[in-house]
Amino acid sequence: MKIEEDSLEAAFGAFCKKAGFRKTMPRKIVYRLFYGACRHLSVDDAMSIISKRNPELREESVYRILKDFEKAGYIRKVEVPGVRKYEYASEKHGHFLCSKCGKIIDVDISGITVPSALVDVSDVSITFNGICPSCAKRKR
Numbered sequence: 001m002k003i004e005e006d007s008l009e010a011a012f013g014a015f016c017k018k019a020g021f022r023k024t025m026p027r028k029i030v031y032r033l034f035y036g037a038c039r040h041l042s043v044d045d046a047m048s049i050i051s052k053r054n055p056e057l058r059e060e061s062v063y064r065i066l067k068d069f070e071k072a073g074y075i076r077k078v079e080v081p082g083v084r085k086y087e088y089a090s091e092k093h094g095h096f097l098c099s100k101c102g103k104i105i106d107v108d109i110s111g112i113t114v115p116s117a118l119v120d121v122s123d124v125s126i127t128f129n130g131i132c133p134s135c136a137k138r139k140r
């Protein structure tokens with residue numbers, strides 16, 4: 001996906017101001033990873049993308065930035081049991097986890113209704129397990 005440089009810069013600036021972060025290159029690099037993309041990235045995933053263009057950025061720094069960004073509400077942990085990944089903190093959605101390749105696919109859960117007796121539902125995390133379309137194709 002092509003990222004608009006201007007809108008990235010503006011969004012990053014606004015985010016740093018609100019969260020009280022100094023605008024630094026490492027932060028911007030990590031910010032860019034999740035900007036406008038429904039990606040699910042572990043620290044390793046993030047490192048392998050980053051190291052292609054910015055090999056000087058150390059894993060400890062990336063790890064710390066991810067933690068800071070999580071606290072600031074920009075990203076959140078993907079709520080899939082056994083998975084340690086982050087995603088952009090977009091609207092709540094469920095996840096499909098492929099048991100063959102480990103791929104995670106977002107699932108729209110807005111149509112799911114909660115029994116009306118349960119009035120104090122404060123959070124939701126739904127994981128579907130199965131075989132993703134590309135693994136299913138390979139099997140045939």
Ligand SMILES: [Zn+2]
Pocket residue numbers: 098099100101102103131132133134135136
């Ligand atoms: Zn798969």
Ligand SMILES: [Zn+2]
Pocket residue numbers: 038040078087093094095105106
């Ligand atoms: Zn997701």
